[in-house]
Amino acid sequence: xxxxxxxxxxxxxxxxxxxxxxxxxxxxxxxxxxxxxxxxxxxxxxxxxxxxxxxxxxxxxxxxxxxxxxxxxxxxxxxxxxxxxxxxxxxxxxxxxxxxxxxxxxxxxxxxxxxxxxxxxxxxxxxxxxxxxxxxxxxxxxxxxxxxxxxxxxxxxxxxxxxxxxxxxxxxxxxxxxxxxxxxxxxxxxxxxxxxxxxxxxxxxxxxxxxxxxxxxxxxxxxxxxxxxxxxxxxxxxxxxxxxxxxxxxxxxxxxxxxxxxxxxxxxxxxxxxxxxxxxxxxxxxxxxxxxxxxxxxxxxxxxxxxxxxxxxxxxxxxxxxxxxxxxxxxxxxxxxxxxxxxxxxxxxxxxxxxxxxxxxxxxxxxxxxxxxxxxxxxxxxxxxxxxxxxxxxxxxxxxx
Numbered sequence: 001x002x003x004x005x006x007x008x009x010x011x012x013x014x015x016x017x018x019x020x021x022x023x024x025x026x027x028x029x030x031x032x033x034x035x036x037x038x039x040x041x042x043x044x045x046x047x048x049x050x051x052x053x054x055x056x057x058x059x060x061x062x063x064x065x066x067x068x069x070x071x072x073x074x075x076x077x078x079x080x081x082x083x084x085x086x087x088x089x090x091x092x093x094x095x096x097x098x099x100x101x102x103x104x105x106x107x108x109x110x111x112x113x114x115x116x117x118x119x120x121x122x123x124x125x126x127x128x129x130x131x132x133x134x135x136x137x138x139x140x141x142x143x144x145x146x147x148x149x150x151x152x153x154x155x156x157x158x159x160x161x162x163x164x165x166x167x168x169x170x171x172x173x174x175x176x177x178x179x180x181x182x183x184x185x186x187x188x189x190x191x192x193x194x195x196x197x198x199x200x201x202x203x204x205x206x207x208x209x210x211x212x213x214x215x216x217x218x219x220x221x222x223x224x225x226x227x228x229x230x231x232x233x234x235x236x237x238x239x240x241x242x243x244x245x246x247x248x249x250x251x252x253x254x255x256x257x258x259x260x261x262x263x264x265x266x267x268x269x270x271x272x273x274x275x276x277x278x279x280x281x282x283x284x285x286x287x288x289x290x291x292x293x294x295x296x297x298x299x300x301x302x303x304x305x306x307x308x309x310x311x312x313x314x315x316x317x318x319x320x321x322x323x324x325x326x327x328x329x330x331x332x333x334x335x336x337x338x339x340x341x342x343x344x345x346x347x348x349x350x351x352x353x354x355x356x357x358x359x360x361x362x363x364x365x366x367x368x369x370x371x372x373x374x375x376x377x378x379x380x381x382x383x384x385x386x387x388x389x390x391x392x393x394x395x396x397x398x399x400x401x
Contacts, residue, residue, distance in 0.1 A: 002273045003033035003219075006184060008165075010174045018173040026176035030165065031271065032183040033219045035194040036212055041204060047276045047283070051207050054287035055244060058207075061290045062247050064297065094386045098335040099368065099376070115152050123149035123233055128249065132240035137199040139192045145237075146223055146230045154225060161188060162224050180268075182221035191220045199238060206242035210235045211282035215270035232256075250290035252282075299385050300331050307380075310362040322347040322355035327364065334382040335368070337375065 008030060012023045043051070100114040101121075126148045131141045139161075147159030162185055169179030183191060195216050201209070217231040232253050239245040256263045262281065269277035307327050317323055325345040326336070333340055341352045356377065359365040365377035 002271055003031050005029040006032055008184070010165075010176055012174070016173075022171060022173035026174060028167075028175045028178065028181055030175075030181040030184050031219065032187050033191065033216060033271065035191070036198040036216050037194050037201070039198070039212065041208060041212070041275055041279075043208070043279060044276050047280045050280050050283045050287075051205055054283040054290070055205065055207050057287045057290040057294075058239070058245055058250060061250060061294050061297075062245055064294070094334075095383050098378070098383060101335065112153060119149050119152045123229065126233075128236050128240055131237045137196045137237070137241075139189070139196055142192065142196070142217075142222075142230065142234065145233050146226055149229055149233070150223075150226045157224050157226070160224070161192070161222050164224070166221055166224055168221070182219065188220060188222045191216075192222055195220065199234075199241075202242065206239055206244040207283055207286060208279055209242065210238035211279050212270075212275075213238050214282070215267050215278055218267055219271055248293060250286060250293045252286050252289045254292060255285040255289045296385065300382070303381050303385065304328075304331070307359075307362070307364040310364055311358065314362055315358055317358065321358075322351040323358045326352070326355050326359060330364075330379045330382065334379050334386065335376055336365070336379065337377075 006029065007027060009025055009027050011025050012018060014023075097114060097118070101118060123145050126145055131137065131145060134141055143159045143161065150158035164185060165175060165181070167175035167178035167181045170177040175181045195213060198209075198216070199213055204212070214231050214235050217234055218227060221227045223230065235252060236245075236249045239249050266278045266281040269275075269281075304327055307330075308324070311317065311323060311327075315323075322345060325347055326341050329341070329344040330336065333344060336344075338349060338352050338356060341347075341356065342349050345352065347355070356365060360367060360377065364380055366380055368376045368378055
C-alpha cells in the first residue's frame, strides 16, 4: 500500500436529512497517500517497452503538426472533453454538443449536462494553453482549472479546495461503506503542494510522470466534485510541459471512458503500490488514443480535400477567397456561425457571408435552420467522423521504425 489508513468516526449531523439507518455514528478509514516528489520508479522491462512505444506514437502524432492542421487540435480537445465527461456519467453526444456550442456562441442557453461538457472544454483549453506555460505549477493553477470546469454549473464549488471529508461509492450520507475514502481535508493542502512540486520535475519519462500525477491527484480528490475531469486535464498539462505533446495531446479519455472499471482498477493498483500495473494501463491507453487520433487526422485531411474539390467543381474562386479560409478552420468548428467564421478566419463579415453561400451551394455546409437570424451550418461529414472516433476500438499497433 502506497500510504496509510486513518481511522475516524463519522457522526451524523442532525440538521442534514438522512434515513434512520444512516443516523448512527460509524467508523471509516481514510487513505493518506505517500508523497510523490522524489518517488523512485523501477519498471519491468516489458512495461518500460510499453512506455517507450507509447511515447513514440505520441511524438509521431505531433511531428505531423503544421499550421493547416491546428484546427484539428481543438477538435481533438473537444473529443477528449466529451469522453472525460462520460467517465463522470455525463452523456452528451458529439452532434448535440456541437449544436449547443453554436447556440451558446449566439448567446442562447444550453442544458445543464451540455453546459458541464462545454465547461470541460474550457477547462481543458485553460490547462493546455495557460497552465502548461507557467514557470512552476502551483496549487493555484490546479484550482484555476477546476474553477473553469465548474463555474457555469456549480459556482459554489468552483475553485474551492474541500474542507470536508468526501468519499467514492457507498451511500450519500456517510463514508462508512464507501469504496474509497480520500485523505482527510487537513492533509489535502500539503499533498497538493507536493503533487505540484512533482509536476515540475523531469527525472521520469513524461508518460510515467503524467500517469503518476494523475493517479495521485485522483487519490487526493481535493475537490468536492469535478475531480475526475480536473485530474484528466492535469495529464494534458504534464505532457505539454514536458514537450512530448506540444501540439496534439491524444484523447486519452476516449480510451479510458470505454472501460471505466479497468480505469478504476488501474487507480487501485497505483494505491496498492502496483506501479507497473497502473503505468502499463495508462501507457497502453495513451498509445491507443494516439493511433486513433492519427487515423482521425488522416480522415479529416481527406474530407477537407473533398470539400475543396466540390467547390472547384461548381465555382471559379480566387486563391484568396474566404471560402478556402473557412475550409481551413472548419475542423475546429463542426457547427459554425457567421460571427465564429469571422473570428476564426479574420475575414470581414460581408466576405464570410458570401463564402458561406458558396460553401452551402457546394454542399460543404448544411444549414441547420431555415430562418435568417442566428443561422448555423454543419460541416458535411465532419461530425460523423468524430462520432466514429468516439465509438472506435482500435487495438495497439507496433510503432513504425
